[in-house]
Amino acid sequence: MNVDRWRLEDLYADYARLLDDGPLEAWPGLFVEQCLYLAIPRDNFDAGLPLATLRCESRGMLADRVKAVQETIMFEPRYLRHHITQIRPTERDDGGLDVTAHYTVVEVLHDELPRILSVGRYLDVVVEDDDGALRFAEKRVVYDSVLVPNTIVYPL
Amino acid sequence: MRQCEDWGTDSITEAPFWVYTDPDVFDREMARIFCGRSWSYVGLEAELPDRGDYLVTRIGNRSVIVTRDQDGEIRGFLNRCAHRGVKLCRHARGNSRMFVCPYHQWSYDARGRLKGVPFIKGVKQLGGMPEDFRREDYDLPELAIARRGGVIFASFAPDMPALEDYLGDTNTAYFDRVFDGRGLRVLGYSRQLIPGNWKLMFENIKDPYHASLLHVFLVTFGLFRADQKSQVRMDESGGHALLISQRGEQKASEDTKDMRNLRVDFTLEDARLLDPVKEFPDDATVVMQTVWPNLIVQQQSNTLALRQIQPRHPGAFELHWTFFGFDDDDEAMTTRRLRQANLMSAAGLVSADDSEVIKLAQDGIAEGDGRSLMLMGGRGTGDETHMVTEVALRAFYKHYRAVMEL
Numbered sequence: 001m002n003v004d005r006w007r008l009e010d011l012y013a014d015y016a017r018l019l020d021d022g023p024l025e026a027w028p029g030l031f032v033e034q035c036l037y038l039a040i041p042r043d044n045f046d047a048g049l050p051l052a053t054l055r056c057e058s059r060g061m062l063a064d065r066v067k068a069v070q071e072t073i074m075f076e077p078r079y080l081r082h083h084i085t086q087i088r089p090t091e092r093d094d095g096g097l098d099v100t101a102h103y104t105v106v107e108v109l110h111d112e113l114p115r116i117l118s119v120g121r122y123l124d125v126v127v128e129d130d131d132g133a134l135r136f137a138e139k140r141v142v143y144d145s146v147l148v149p150n151t152i153v154y155p156l
Numbered sequence: 157m158r159q160c161e162d163w164g165t166d167s168i169t170e171a172p173f174w175v176y177t178d179p180d181v182f183d184r185e186m187a188r189i190f191c192g193r194s195w196s197y198v199g200l201e202a203e204l205p206d207r208g209d210y211l212v213t214r215i216g217n218r219s220v221i222v223t224r225d226q227d228g229e230i231r232g233f234l235n236r237c238a239h240r241g242v243k244l245c246r247h248a249r250g251n252s253r254m255f256v257c258p259y260h261q262w263s264y265d266a267r268g269r270l271k272g273v274p275f276i277k278g279v280k281q282l283g284g285m286p287e288d289f290r291r292e293d294y295d296l297p298e299l300a301i302a303r304r305g306g307v308i309f310a311s312f313a314p315d316m317p318a319l320e321d322y323l324g325d326t327n328t329a330y331f332d333r334v335f336d337g338r339g340l341r342v343l344g345y346s347r348q349l350i351p352g353n354w355k356l357m358f359e360n361i362k363d364p365y366h367a368s369l370l371h372v373f374l375v376t377f378g379l380f381r382a383d384q385k386s387q388v389r390m391d392e393s394g395g396h397a398l399l400i401s402q403r404g405e406q407k408a409s410e411d412t413k414d415m416r417n418l419r420v421d422f423t424l425e426d427a428r429l430l431d432p433v434k435e436f437p438d439d440a441t442v443v444m445q446t447v448w449p450n451l452i453v454q455q456q457s458n459t460l461a462l463r464q465i466q467p468r469h470p471g472a473f474e475l476h477w478t479f480f481g482f483d484d485d486d487e488a489m490t491t492r493r494l495r496q497a498n499l500m501s502a503a504g505l506v507s508a509d510d511s512e513v514i515k516l517a518q519d520g521i522a523e524g525d526g527r528s529l530m531l532m533g534g535r536g537t538g539d540e541t542h543m544v545t546e547v548a549l550r551a552f553y554k555h556y557r558a559v560m561e562l
């Protein structure tokens with residue numbers, strides 16, 4: 001697959017925009033139907049332990065997480081801001097791209113100063129889907145900030 | 157420190173807000189509860205398979221090292237150099253025969269016994285420790301160790317009763333229900349720093365009343381709901397408790413009319429998220445056990461976890477989750493456990509409600525003048541066969557006040 005860096009940049013910009021500004025229900029559309037999304041504490045990842053704190057094995061499970069955030073989880077209202085940098089694609093033999101990137105998510109609770117909710121890296125597989133759009137086939141969010149400041153509500 | 161009189165002698169139906177905020181109360185809790193006569197959960201044998209393996213954890217706010225020594229025995233001691241108080245071991249886990257302080261390289265063995273002090277006799281007859289310095293006076297406090305079903309408990313008290321006597325018959329039986337002797341397989345960890353007093357976490361897991369109201373997921377999918385067959389059982393002391401229940405259906409009834417969060421029309425796009433299978437011999441599908449003073453054993457459907465409470469200061473504690481399965485789990489079961497962990501973790505669809513509500517509770521409590529009320533289900537502390545009760549919280553405070561002499 002020819003790597004068009006701008007198209008890739010747009011994918012990550014859309015990812016951040018949909019999570020931070022919405023509409024959140026459009027966010028699963030950045031993934032292929034049979035995708036894998038994992039948010040893994042870095043110590044688990046380094047030790048080869050499989051436990052992820054968020055684990056979605058399909059676009060449907062991503063949609064279920066979105067619905068839970070919107071309708072079922074009780075949480076203090078908050079704003080998030082994703083900052084994604086050092087996006088680095090490498091071509092895979094199967095035509096897709098391995099993409100690594102660094103990220104920081106800043107969280108702002110209504111009555112508190114901004115703080116870093118999560119910092120880490122993305123280990124992604126990006127493919128060109130049937131309709132020609134770039135989508136995530138896999139996203140592993142490996143977070144260094146293993147001691148989570150209270151709760152992860154929105155996807156990282 | 158505030159006195160009993162401010163609380164109301166023997167009151168266990170309310171707790172004044174200062175027990176959640178006062179630094180003196182916190183110091184007394186560390187001394188009397190965590191460093192006193194209690195068995196604290198510190199880890200799993202599966203985390204220390206080889207001789208020399210160690211892990212660093214906390215009992216209360218004290219950092220401790222737990223290790224498997226060269227004879228294969230589990231040992232534990234305070235992770236704090238006797239010289240200048242420096243944290244001896246700065247890795248979360250590893251393998252080592254000796255523990256050497258990075259500052260002046262005092263070295264300790266697997267039982268915390270001081271083995272080496274560099275320049276103890278000085279250099280060229282200059283310096284060195286005084287004649288009357290006796291190395292053995294500076295051994296680190298060693299922990300008593302108890303093991304059951306692969307789970308390791310430790311105590312600063314040297315003369316603790318056996319773990320099964322400490323837990324009592326009922327709590328031992330339910331503990332053994334999960335830790336039945338099969339090899340445990342650690343699936344991973346999740347950690348949260350929750351901005352609330354540590355007791356709020358215990359109260360939360362001892363409180364079945366909230367579960368039918370706060371948690372949309374539990375209520376809607378019948379994972380834990382007041383109209384289902386359930387029990388609340390305590391040990392004699394009141395420190396430990398069990399919330400036991402059976403899964404029900406996604407169905408409204410006369411009994412569910414106060415549950416505004418029961419959503420009969422709510423469906424999952426991918427039902428694999430909630431695909432529980434029966435795996436224990438009895439009919440219970442959820443057992444939440446609280447073991448005084450720092451452990452929650454979680455069996456909710458097929459997600460199994462030990463949640464360790466590590467108080468940091470009056471207004472915050474770490475909740476340290478260890479997720480596990482069994483050596484004989486097949487791949488489908490492991491995947492099922494990993495999927496169901498979506499409900500319970502630092503990002504749990506259910507447990508997020510709890511960590512968020514604990515923060516909101518501490519926010520209210522920190523305003524100062526007030527008390528927390530625990531009157532649901534009466535004033536007693538005996539076992540119950542329903543969920544509409546705060547009985548386990550009252551039992552907890554009965555024990556708490558006795559241990560704290562407060």
Ligand SMILES: [Fe+2]
Nearest residue numbers: 360367371510
């Ligand atoms: Fe809860």
